[in-house]
Amino acid sequence: MKDPIVAIATPFGESAIGAVRLSGKGVIDIAKRFFRTRSEIKPRYAHFGTLVDEEGEVIDEGILIYYKAPKSYTGEDMVELSLHGNPLILKRALGLFLKAGCRLAEPGEFTKRAFLNGKLDLAQAEAVAELITAKTELARRASIRQLKGELSRYVNSLRESLIELSAYIEADIEFSEEDIPTLTKEQVLGMVDKVLEGIDQLLKTAKTGRFLREGMRLAIVGKPNVGKSSLFNALLKEERSIVTDIEGTTRDYIEETLNLRGIPVVLVDTAGIREAKDPVEKLGVKRSVRKIEEADVVLFVLDGSVGVSEEDMSIYEKVKDRETIVVINKIDLGEVSLPLEIFEGHSIIKVSALTGHGLKDLEEEILKKAGALAQEGLTIYVSVRHEELLKKAKEILKGFKRTYGKEDISPEIAMLDIREAADHLGEIVGYITTEEVLGSIFSRFCIGK
Numbered sequence: 001m002k003d004p005i006v007a008i009a010t011p012f013g014e015s016a017i018g019a020v021r022l023s024g025k026g027v028i029d030i031a032k033r034f035f036r037t038r039s040e041i042k043p044r045y046a047h048f049g050t051l052v053d054e055e056g057e058v059i060d061e062g063i064l065i066y067y068k069a070p071k072s073y074t075g076e077d078m079v080e081l082s083l084h085g086n087p088l089i090l091k092r093a094l095g096l097f098l099k100a101g102c103r104l105a106e107p108g109e110f111t112k113r114a115f116l117n118g119k120l121d122l123a124q125a126e127a128v129a130e131l132i133t134a135k136t137e138l139a140r141r142a143s144i145r146q147l148k149g150e151l152s153r154y155v156n157s158l159r160e161s162l163i164e165l166s167a168y169i170e171a172d173i174e175f176s177e178e179d180i181p182t183l184t185k186e187q188v189l190g191m192v193d194k195v196l197e198g199i200d201q202l203l204k205t206a207k208t209g210r211f212l213r214e215g216m217r218l219a220i221v222g223k224p225n226v227g228k229s230s231l232f233n234a235l236l237k238e239e240r241s242i243v244t245d246i247e248g249t250t251r252d253y254i255e256e257t258l259n260l261r262g263i264p265v266v267l268v269d270t271a272g273i274r275e276a277k278d279p280v281e282k283l284g285v286k287r288s289v290r291k292i293e294e295a296d297v298v299l300f301v302l303d304g305s306v307g308v309s310e311e312d313m314s315i316y317e318k319v320k321d322r323e324t325i326v327v328i329n330k331i332d333l334g335e336v337s338l339p340l341e342i343f344e345g346h347s348i349i350k351v352s353a354l355t356g357h358g359l360k361d362l363e364e365e366i367l368k369k370a371g372a373l374a375q376e377g378l379t380i381y382v383s384v385r386h387e388e389l390l391k392k393a394k395e396i397l398k399g400f401k402r403t404y405g406k407e408d409i410s411p412e413i414a415m416l417d418i419r420e421a422a423d424h425l426g427e428i429v430g431y432i433t434t435e436e437v438l439g440s441i442f443s444r445f446c447i448g449k
């Protein structure tokens with residue numbers, strides 16, 4: 001068991017309950033020095049008692065639960081103290097345990113220990129942090145599924161197919177003189193294809209996975225008065241942004257997050273990106289341009305009642321190489337005929353921010369861009385880290401397919417390819433990791449988790 005660590009596990013502030021948790025060598029003895037109970041402390045029982053300091057002064061009363069290794073979250077001896085949720089009390093408790101030989105836990109250290117002790121695999125450990133930070137129901141659902149091992153099982157089954165395959169190829173090498181059944185070239189390639197199919201299924205979820213975790217950034221652009229702020233508000237379904245008849249009021253950008261059928265969407269209402277004269281507006285324009293560069297999707301808004309002007313086109317030029325949706329607004333005012341063919345290659349949606357007409361179609365189009373509508377069957381969404389590893393495995397397997405069975409590739413080399421692809425899949429669940437990978441994963445956790 002590792003050195004004892006301690007952390008406050010609940011948010012800082014007044015609350016009904018505040019929790020302090022300890023894990024590692026000797027934590028039960030440390031806890032017993034400061035926690036008075038009537039009965040002997042037994043593992044997995046809730047004990048009511050008082051927390052006292054070195055002088056015996058009562059700090060608070062609360063509940064102590066002792067989890068004896070290996071039946072605990074971390075797999076080590078653990079103690080969880082539920083006290084009253086006052087920062088003063090929790091800080092005193094923390095101070096006591098630090099003085100008694102515990103070390104303050106690093107972010108995610110409890111979960112890291114759980115992983116190192118085999119309580120969770122790496123994909124499950126990642127899901128813990130995602131469950132805590134999930135912003136929408138869909139994100140929460142996806143994280144709990146990943147925590148329950150759905151992604152791990154899927155990846156493991158692909159990895160096992162590859163290991164099985166490499167065993168066949170290995171047997172082929174060792175017993176090539178003997179008359180034992182081996183796989184035909186077609187069978188080998190068939191197995192690889194099955195794994196590739198599985199990898200592609202997972203890769204299809206990557207885009208949505210990224211948006212679920214990081215939010216999808218959407219910038220609304222267009223010349224003044226086309227209705228950007230109105231559209232922004234209509235999409236948010238509440239009046240937050242300032243709407244006026246005077247051109248150029250939204251000098252800076254305004255950002256709000258909305259929940260688009262489970263996808264957290266960060267909506268940015270930008271200032272017009274026209275040539276600004278006064279310095280304040282110039283600054284706003286500059287910031288807007290940055291917001292547009294950061295955006296995953298751009299909503300380019302036109303006033304459909306007046307047509308397309310040169311100013312519209314100069315803005316369109318700036319965004320047309322991006323993932324863009326052309327939004328023709330104010331269609332309630334009647335439409336002049338628009339040269340829509342100039343926007344070829346982009347989807348065009350007609351709306352009225354005023355009446356709400358067409359907004360559902362626009363939302364649908366945004367979801368399509370998020371890859372969220374293409375989702376069938378799978379209810380897990382891979383992360384950027386998983387995606388990179390899946391792509392590496394895929395490349396190796398594709399290379400294998402190109403060369404397998406040809407004169408210039410020996411079965412030994414073929415087997416190494418299969419093994420390497422299996423290893424990349426193994427990295428997803430953490431069979432193979434480096435301190436660096438673990439560091440980057442667990443540093444994103446909160447302290448006490």
Ligand SMILES: Nc1nc2c(ncn2[C@@H]2O[C@H](COP(=O)(O)OP(=O)(O)O)[C@@H](O)[C@H]2O)c(=O)[nH]1
Binds near residue numbers: 226329352
């Ligand atoms: N009739 C009509 N007016 C709209 C619509 N959208 C916006 N407007 C009006 O157009 C003007 C400019 O809107 P605003 O949202 O401030 O435009 P922005 O400068 O692009 O942000 C305001 O008077 C809005 O009420 C719409 O769909 N139909």
Ligand SMILES: [Mg+2]
Binds near residue numbers: 228242249
């Ligand atoms: Mg505006």
